[in-house]
Amino acid sequence: MKTPSLFDFINKSQGKDIKALTYISLFSSAGIGCYGFKQQGFKCIATNEYLEKRIKIQQYNNKCEFDSGYIQGDLSTQEIQDRIYKELDNNNIKDLDILIATPPCQGMSVANHKKNNETKRNSLVVESIKIVSKIKPKFFVFENVRAFLNTICTDTDNIDKPIEESIELNLGGNYNILSKVVNFKEYGSQSSRTRTLVIGTRKDLVNISPYQLFPKQQKAKKLKSLIGDLPSLKIMGEISDNDIYHSYRNFDTKMLSWIENIKEGQSAFDNIEPTRIPHKIIDGEIVFNKNKNGDKYSRWYWDREAPCIHTRNDILASQSTIHPSDNRVFSIRELMRMMTISSEFKWSNIDFNTLNNLSHEEKKKYLKQDELNIRHCIGEAVPTIIFEQIAQNVKKVLKHKVLSINECEKIIQEYTLQDINNLQNFIINNNHKYDLNTLYNIAELSNIKRTETKAYFTREDIVHNVINKLPTFKNKKSIRILEPSVGIGNFLPLLFKKYDNIQNVILDIIDIDNNSLDTLKILLTKTKIPKNFTINFINTDFLLWENKYQYDLVVGNPPYGKVINNKFLLDKYKLDCDNKNTNNLFSFFIEKSIKISKYVSLIVPKSLINSPEFNQTREILEKKNLHSITDYGEKAFKGVKIETISFLLDTYKIEKFEKIKIESYITNTIFYQNKDYIFSKDFPYWLIYRNNFFDTIVNKMELDIFESFRDRQITKKHTLNSGNIRVLKSRNIANNSIKNIDNYDCFIDEIDSFVVSKYLNQNNIVLIPNLTYNPRATFLPKDTITDGSVALLKAKNNINITSNHLEYYSSSEFIEYYKIARNRGTRSLNIDNNSVQFFGLLKEA
Numbered sequence: 001m002k003t004p005s006l007f008d009f010i011n012k013s014q015g016k017d018i019k020a021l022t023y024i025s026l027f028s029s030a031g032i033g034c035y036g037f038k039q040q041g042f043k044c045i046a047t048n049e050y051l052e053k054r055i056k057i058q059q060y061n062n063k064c065e066f067d068s069g070y071i072q073g074d075l076s077t078q079e080i081q082d083r084i085y086k087e088l089d090n091n092n093i094k095d096l097d098i099l100i101a102t103p104p105c106q107g108m109s110v111a112n113h114k115k116n117n118e119t120k121r122n123s124l125v126v127e128s129i130k131i132v133s134k135i136k137p138k139f140f141v142f143e144n145v146r147a148f149l150n151t152i153c154t155d156t157d158n159i160d161k162p163i164e165e166s167i168e169l170n171l172g173g174n175y176n177i178l179s180k181v182v183n184f185k186e187y188g189s190q191s192s193r194t195r196t197l198v199i200g201t202r203k204d205l206v207n208i209s210p211y212q213l214f215p216k217q218q219k220a221k222k223l224k225s226l227i228g229d230l231p232s233l234k235i236m237g238e239i240s241d242n243d244i245y246h247s248y249r250n251f252d253t254k255m256l257s258w259i260e261n262i263k264e265g266q267s268a269f270d271n272i273e274p275t276r277i278p279h280k281i282i283d284g285e286i287v288f289n290k291n292k293n294g295d296k297y298s299r300w301y302w303d304r305e306a307p308c309i310h311t312r313n314d315i316l317a318s319q320s321t322i323h324p325s326d327n328r329v330f331s332i333r334e335l336m337r338m339m340t341i342s343s344e345f346k347w348s349n350i351d352f353n354t355l356n357n358l359s360h361e362e363k364k365k366y367l368k369q370d371e372l373n374i375r376h377c378i379g380e381a382v383p384t385i386i387f388e389q390i391a392q393n394v395k396k397v398l399k400h401k402v403l404s405i406n407e408c409e410k411i412i413q414e415y416t417l418q419d420i421n422n423l424q425n426f427i428i429n430n431n432h433k434y435d436l437n438t439l440y441n442i443a444e445l446s447n448i449k450r451t452e453t454k455a456y457f458t459r460e461d462i463v464h465n466v467i468n469k470l471p472t473f474k475n476k477k478s479i480r481i482l483e484p485s486v487g488i489g490n491f492l493p494l495l496f497k498k499y500d501n502i503q504n505v506i507l508d509i510i511d512i513d514n515n516s517l518d519t520l521k522i523l524l525t526k527t528k529i530p531k532n533f534t535i536n537f538i539n540t541d542f543l544l545w546e547n548k549y550q551y552d553l554v555v556g557n558p559p560y561g562k563v564i565n566n567k568f569l570l571d572k573y574k575l576d577c578d579n580k581n582t583n584n585l586f587s588f589f590i591e592k593s594i595k596i597s598k599y600v601s602l603i604v605p606k607s608l609i610n611s612p613e614f615n616q617t618r619e620i621l622e623k624k625n626l627h628s629i630t631d632y633g634e635k636a637f638k639g640v641k642i643e644t645i646s647f648l649l650d651t652y653k654i655e656k657f658e659k660i661k662i663e664s665y666i667t668n669t670i671f672y673q674n675k676d677y678i679f680s681k682d683f684p685y686w687l688i689y690r691n692n693f694f695d696t697i698v699n700k701m702e703l704d705i706f707e708s709f710r711d712r713q714i715t716k717k718h719t720l721n722s723g724n725i726r727v728l729k730s731r732n733i734a735n736n737s738i739k740n741i742d743n744y745d746c747f748i749d750e751i752d753s754f755v756v757s758k759y760l761n762q763n764n765i766v767l768i769p770n771l772t773y774n775p776r777a778t779f780l781p782k783d784t785i786t787d788g789s790v791a792l793l794k795a796k797n798n799i800n801i802t803s804n805h806l807e808y809y810s811s812s813e814f815i816e817y818y819k820i821a822r823n824r825g826t827r828s829l830n831i832d833n834n835s836v837q838f839f840g841l842l843k844e845a
Helices: 006-014 035-039 052-060 078-090 124-135 163-171 223-227 253-259 332-338 352-356 360-380 384-399 405-414 420-429 436-445 460-467 492-498 514-523 567-574 585-596 612-623 692-700 755-759 803-810 812-821
Strands: 022-026 043-049 070-072 098-101 139-145 152-154 160-162 175-183 194-202 279-282 285-288 478-483 504-511 533-539 551-556 597-605 625-633 644-650 659-664 669-674 706-710 725-728 746-748 765-769 784-786 790-795
Touching: 022 124, 035 384, 043 052, 043 078, 052 070, 052 360, 070 078, 078 124, 098 124, 098 384, 124 139, 124 152, 124 163, 139 384, 152 163, 160 163, 163 175, 163 669, 175 460, 223 332, 332 360, 405 436, 420 436, 420 514, 436 514, 460 492, 460 597, 460 625, 478 492, 492 504, 504 514, 514 533, 551 585, 567 585, 585 597, 585 612, 692 812, 706 755, 755 784, 755 790, 803 812
Parallel strands: 022 043, 022 098, 043 070, 098 139, 478 504, 478 551, 504 533, 551 597, 625 659, 725 784
Antiparallel strands: 139 194, 152 160, 175 194, 279 285, 597 644, 625 644, 659 669, 706 790, 725 746, 765 790
């Protein structure tokens, strides 16, 4: 039987080819870096550069379809930004694929010794942030120097803060963001270049994380194999017959004696003879030049990768600019190879062959006019291969995306993959046909026990969101990590990437299902386990497991659900737990993890935040050091009707944080809250969205005046179409009234056996629907009762409730307040003894 290919499913589901992918490039200089997007067939919608002579080079290379796409000018002005937005309209682009920004870095560069107050210049990155925030492309990429993220900028709120914080606060609500400092020579560039890459992927792009866009690791060539085939240039001013861009750049002949005797790796400052050391003659005296960087006037090596290419690569005095054999700086052609610039790239509107056929004098004239600009552009550029790889990866994740759940289920049915042997054979036989995420999806969906065990597939975008917040352990050579309910190992590939720089990582992975562990071992053959990782597979129940080690980190997505029909097991789980009021597995996982690890990061139900069942669990967490809470709402697990959060906890309180980071997939925001503010004992549970508006409404009311009751007994089988007592349901409740609804209303004849009967014909009983963000209230009428869709509220201390009081619960003001009080939940909205406290009475004026 033929295995359906990934492309068969995609073509069948989409029915047509995807249009050309699109991008915008900001601070693009000559467009050297983003030429990689052109090479991959991307359509440039707009490109911005301040200097006209550089944007002309982009025009020579036909980057944009329309001339209006070349936008020269100051990006901080509204005029230039408006022109960019207009190009989106001109090209009928509603959803840009990627935006690239490489803002000026003079205020951050270690090569800039003339820094003054560069905050304003550094703040040009904020203009990029603002544009990303407005356009909301699927992806964005920022590239800059090593110090980029820690550099201070003036943010959109006019407050100076580190650039990393500005990016997070402005864009982190809509994007998963990965920031890494890397040397591009390890990612395809042919020269050393330590830079910061920031990649953002929009959160609505399911199963796509920034790691999928990151360039692939690959070592650079040694300089000899990179440029050794180019002819030697021995005579100053010499131009290669076959290549105008391979020439010997002139310099002051007095410097020749400074460099002519130095060997590879040596500097002119290493000369012994005073006259050969870089100097000036002042009043007849030799005054030696200063060697601030230690690599000025230095000759590079043949057997090493090319050095970092700086803006001033045209002078001997710059860093490591001297050829290993010739007494000259590297030629333009050599620099182009080092920066992976295509030989097809055009520096002039004159054809290359035409330039090469010019007379020697005409060539000299051309180089005198254009060489410095070309060299400076190369020195400021992103190596073309870096952006080309990102472009390739964008195409891959958008055009060859992971199969949908429905498509995976078709494969599962066709090949009977519910059988564990069939599944494992399928993974082995189709290891190279399917994307790793597709295989993970298929393996998870094949587990017929997943509903029973509450084990759900954690998508890569959600895994990234959790793992990106984990501590770096940058000062540790060895760490020990535990995944207490590993399943098929969704967290593992990104854990490998997160901690690839740690010398020794011991990873203990536990699962109660041995079949899942066996499947995981097969899946790991597709994901190469890094040499610094040692994995120990443990088939056991984590909650009964006797651990031998103290861990640096526990991370994962433990099972959710109550332990039922097994009192012996439940008692064993509860034995070492402080919260005896729950029988929910995830709460037990939290407590045990806290006791055995310094850091804990778990995905758990959102009910942890507000349910009375977890009051004590919250108290345990408050005594520790919570770093962050991420509210996914219902967005983390597609098709699973449960709201989830993740948290990061430091159990040792090594560094005490007074504030906690709140990230919301519901409001698409990231913000910081004072812990004392959102954990306040003035309220029954955590209020992660609490704000000034909420406080204003609280001050208008007297709270905690009701106790609540919700019937859990009356069901449809107990009710009739007519009867003595009417059973009110949520839709019957209106503002201070009861609605009659055809084919909805129901009745019951006898209620003495139901607990709710105690409220029959009581006075001053308030009815409020459960499970709604549109609260409304009315009094319980005579000869009526409610089912579980309606909460019954009884005033404490015989407080008199009036219709005017109930009127307020339907107001837009109270509704917004109530959303905050319920932490903007969508599922856990039953009114209980915690949440009922937020139904107060307006104070008299």
